Amino acid sequence: MAQLFPKEHVLGFIGSIVLTLVALSVIQFDLSLTAALVILWVTAIAQASLQLVLFMHIGETDDKKSIYVATIYSVVIGLVTVFGSLLAMIWGY
Amino acid sequence: MSKHNNSVPLEYQGEENDLKIFGFWIFLGAEIVLFATLFTTYFTLVNRTGSAPTGPELFEIGPVILETFLLLTSSFTIGLGVHAMRLGRVKPMIVFYIITLLLGAGFLAVEIDEFITYVDHGATITSSAFLSALMTLLGTHGAHVTFGLLWGIAIIIQVSKHGINKRTANKAFIFSLYWHFLDVVWIFLFSFIYLKGMM
Numbered sequence: 001m002a003q004l005f006p007k008e009h010v011l012g013f014i015g016s017i018v019l020t021l022v023a024l025s026v027i028q029f030d031l032s033l034t035a036a037l038v039i040l041w042v043t044a045i046a047q048a049s050l051q052l053v054l055f056m057h058i059g060e061t062d063d064k065k066s067i068y069v070a071t072i073y074s075v076v077i078g079l080v081t082v083f084g085s086l087l088a089m090i091w092g093y
Numbered sequence: 094m095s096k097h098n099n100s101v102p103l104e105y106q107g108e109e110n111d112l113k114i115f116g117f118w119i120f121l122g123a124e125i126v127l128f129a130t131l132f133t134t135y136f137t138l139v140n141r142t143g144s145a146p147t148g149p150e151l152f153e154i155g156p157v158i159l160e161t162f163l164l165l166t167s168s169f170t171i172g173l174g175v176h177a178m179r180l181g182r183v184k185p186m187i188v189f190y191i192i193t194l195l196l197g198a199g200f201l202a203v204e205i206d207e208f209i210t211y212v213d214h215g216a217t218i219t220s221s222a223f224l225s226a227l228m229t230l231l232g233t234h235g236a237h238v239t240f241g242l243l244w245g246i247a248i249i250i251q252v253s254k255h256g257i258n259k260r261t262a263n264k265a266f267i268f269s270l271y272w273h274f275l276d277v278v279w280i281f282l283f284s285f286i287y288l289k290g291m292m
Binding site: 077 | 125
């Protein structure tokens with residue numbers, strides 16, 4: 001039975017719950033917008049990395065370099081789309 | 094590409110299996126960009142609420158926390174499912190996959206209830222630009238979960254019929270990647286729509 005619940009997975013699950021609770025602090029406490037956004041970005045990126053590395057086994061085969069390149073490329077394109085649009089249309093530059 | 098020997102888990106063995114998993118990662122890259130464009134629309138239109146209800150008026154933390162825990166737990170259980178599969182334990186694997194889908198169905202039920210509540214408050218997809226962007230983004234994620242439930246049922250049927258072999262292990266592993274990815278997307282919805290919207 002214990003064999004079916006490996007330590008890394010259980011710790012990863014606990015970690016993801018802790019990160020969720022930390023993220024919830026932004027609505028619990030009266031934080032500045034900057035502080036709140038830093039907390040949200042840090043917890044979201046930590047959560048996403050935890051899923052990718054621990055649960056999705058992103059780095060376990062010889063393909064890992066290509067998988068990392070493809071994934072990071074998509075993330076960069078996504079971030080440029082989001083922040084490029086905000087820069088041009090919302091933030092008024 | 095991987096060496097085609099027995100040192101890699103069953104789902105990677107053989108060139109076709111290996112390439113299918115690699116190809117699925119490329120697909121997930123396209124999904125990342127899809128959700129990024131929907132997030133872009135949302136962030137651009139978030140303040141264009143017109144006379145319709147705004148985010149802070151609509152969002153309730155209770156159901157959102159419930160959705161988050163259902164999806165986080167389902168991501169954990171499907172991880173355990175893949176772990177059981179790698180141990181060659183077909184029964185626990187199927188049990189973990191069934192629990193995963195039940196949690197996913199629970200998530201979907203809460204989300205549908207949330208949408209019904211929105212509509213009751215006069216917030217429909219045509220009420221404002223904000224609501225169009227919000228419901229398109231949430232709805233695209235919800236549609237992915239719905240599709241995942243059907244796909245997951247097909248995986249469970251195949252594994253229970255044929256056991257764990259190169260083909261079924263490959264399919265079950267690719268499904269697990271999809272399911273974890275939905276959890277990753279949810280984390281961003283949770284943080285940047287709900288929490289940011291309720292600040």
